[in-house]
Amino acid sequence: MKISALFGTILSRKSSSRWSHLKIAVLCLLAMFASISLSGGILFPNPLLTPDSTGILSTYGKVDITNPFFQKLGTNGRTCNTCHIPSSGWTITPEDVQAKFYATNGTEPIFRTNDGSNCPSADVSTPRARRNAYSQLLNKALLRISIATPMNAEFQIIAIQDPYNCPETTTANPAFYRRPLPSTNVNFLSAVMWDGRETVFGAIPGKSLNLQQSLANQAQDATTGHAQGPVPTPEQLAKITEFETGISTAQAFDLRAGSLTTEGATGGAINLSQQDTYIGINDALGGDPTGAAFNPNAFTPYESWKDSFSTYRQSVARGESSSITFPFPSRMLAASTMHSSNPSSWAHAPRVTTRRMPAITLFRCRSPLVRRHILCNPHSTSTGCPSTRCCASPPVRPCM
Ligand code: HEC
Numbered sequence: 001m002k003i004s005a006l007f008g009t010i011l012s013r014k015s016s017s018r019w020s021h022l023k024i025a026v027l028c029l030l031a032m033f034a035s036i037s038l039s040g041g042i043l044f045p046n047p048l049l050t051p052d053s054t055g056i057l058s059t060y061g062k063v064d065i066t067n068p069f070f071q072k073l074g075t076n077g078r079t080c081n082t083c084h085i086p087s088s089g090w091t092i093t094p095e096d097v098q099a100k101f102y103a104t105n106g107t108e109p110i111f112r113t114n115d116g117s118n119c120p121s122a123d124v125s126t127p128r129a130r131r132n133a134y135s136q137l138l139n140k141a142l143l144r145i146s147i148a149t150p151m152n153a154e155f156q157i158i159a160i161q162d163p164y165n166c167p168e169t170t171t172a173n174p175a176f177y178r179r180p181l182p183s184t185n186v187n188f189l190s191a192v193m194w195d196g197r198e199t200v201f202g203a204i205p206g207k208s209l210n211l212q213q214s215l216a217n218q219a220q221d222a223t224t225g226h227a228q229g230p231v232p233t234p235e236q237l238a239k240i241t242e243f244e245t246g247i248s249t250a251q252a253f254d255l256r257a258g259s260l261t262t263e264g265a266t267g268g269a270i271n272l273s274q275q276d277t278y279i280g281i282n283d284a285l286g287g288d289p290t291g292a293a294f295n296p297n298a299f300t301p302y303e304s305w306k307d308s309f310s311t312y313r314q315s316v317a318r319g320e321s322s323s324i325t326f327p328f329p330s331r332m333l334a335a336s337t338m339h340s341s342n343p344s345s346w347a348h349a350p351r352v353t354t355r356r357m358p359a360i361t362l363f364r365c366r367s368p369l370v371r372r373h374i375l376c377n378p379h380s381t382s383t384g385c386p387s388t389r390c391c392a393s394p395p396v397r398p399c400m
Contacts, residue, residue, distance in 0.1 A: 041066040047252070047269050050087035055254040059086055059184060060269035061247030068236040069183075069243050074227025077109035080219070080240070083143070083180040083226065089249060090184040092141045101138060106130035114228055115143045119166030119175075142177035143226075147197070149174070184249040186211065188277050192218050207289065208279055215241040248273035256312045257305075263313065264304030271301065 041064035048059040069080040084090045092110075100108040105127045111134055113120050122133035136142040146168070149157055157171045169175040178194055190209060192198040198218040202208030216237040223229045232240075250269040253259055260267030280287045282298050299320060306317035 048086060049252060052087065052089075052251075054251070056252045057087065057089060057249065058252035058269040059090075059247050059249045060273050062243070063247065064243070067239055067243045068232065069240050072227070073223045073232055073236065074229025076112045076114070076228045078112065078227045079109075080183065080222060082110050084183040086249075090182040091180045094139055094141045097134075097137050097141050101131070101134070106134060110137065112228075115145065115226060118144065118164045118177075120144075120168050121166070122164070136177045140177070141179050143180065145176045145178050146173050147176065147195070148172055182249070183244055184247050185272065186215060186244050187248075188275075189214075190279055207287075211245065212241050215244055257310070257316055258313075260301075263308050265313075266301040 044063040048063050050057050072079055083092050085092055085096055088096055100110055110116055116137050117133040118136050123129040124133045157174055160171055162169050192214040198214050200210045200213040202210045219237050219240045220231055223232050248269045250272045251260060252268045280289045282295055284294050302316045302320045305313040308314050
């Protein structure tokens with residue numbers, strides 16, 4: 001595996017930013033310190049430190065590049081790492097994608113028409129055609145995800161205005177263009193994927209999450225979908241989920257504030273990895289299963305900086321405190337629930353700024369009867385659902 005593949009744009013970016021020399025130096029050090037572990041595999045230093053535009057990002061946990069996450073499990077040359085790059089917070093940025101385009105004239109495995117181009121049937125025969133075909137990916141790092149409207153949706157798509165005139169984009173199969181979600185810090189998730197479609201509930205539907213199963217299903221679908229491969233083996237899926245649940249990522253060093261663990265601050269990936277979490281923790285709407293009352297003052301990693309000698313650190317402490325005390329209307333809280341898998345500015349779970357409750361998720365399963373993906377809402381009665389098995393509780397993709 002090429003170091004540049006693992007770390008995205010850092011080596012290949014054309015820009016002569018003041019960071020570029022430091023970045024190369026850091027990567028050389030990383031390559032030198034990558035070690036063969038006793039249990040097999042090739043481990044990167046722990047924490048894995050990579051430069052970013054505001055300082056240094058850290059990933060704490062075992063980053064073993066022989067894990068199937070970094071292997072080509074499909075037929076189109078992609079790995080999970082193609083779209084989840086450590087130095088970009090385990091997602092991708094337009095800079096990552098553009099660097100790959102420059103380096104390969106748009107033939108690197110991220111440039112595949114199944115979901116990389118604006119339209120699956122786009123012309124990709126020449127570099128110029130490829131630049132047009134992959135414009136969403138190049139300019140915004142967005143992949144094309146096409147999902148039918150849920151059968152029980154409270155809306156209908158009656159017309160589509162498609163700037164790409166894509167024959168595959170229809171009212172029945174609209175196109176969504178989505179940035180890969182970070183495949184790190186997954187222990188804090190309460191829903192998997194932007195629309196929660198890979199979420200599998202635990203013992204208490206709606207109140208608990210079977211994270212391992214959700215991630216295994218997700219990894220399977222990523223392999224058969226993004227990588228156009230066969231279904232991975234249970235061992236491969238287990239290794240991928242073990243890897244994903246074993247890493248935590250956070251900024252470690254800020255150009256202006258310095259170390260984020262100095263003067264009593266508790267930022268950084270190591271502190272994050274030790275953060276307690278469970279579904280409903282410190283829930284603003286009274287849903288904490290332990291019965292504990294909501295503590296609005298739970299997001300405090302930089303509280304000690306209010307007395308710092310550095311005025312910049314003081315401003316960080318003030319920012320943290322105002323994000324806690326700013327009164328959000330309850331509708332915004334509900335919105336935060338819907339987007340609970342994404343970083344947001346709601347300070348509820350201690351140190352982690354999301355409300356940890358499962359969103360109203362749409363579940364996908366494959367019905368042998370209709371031979372296509374079906375979405376159904378597990379919270380609804382089975383009205384409008386094509387298969388009651390889809391909506392059975394717990395809705396663990398029984399149609400597979
Ligand atoms: C071609 C790009 C691409 C590849 C390859 C890829 N992913 Fe992703 N990944 C995405 C996109 C895009 C999303 C968000 C899609 C959505 O929500 O509809 C995503 C979402 C995820 C999430 C959800 C995180 C969350 O917060 O809900 C996980 C976990 C993940 N990917 C892991 C993997 C694994 C494991 C593999 C390899 C087996 C993989 N990905 C391969 C693009 C990719």
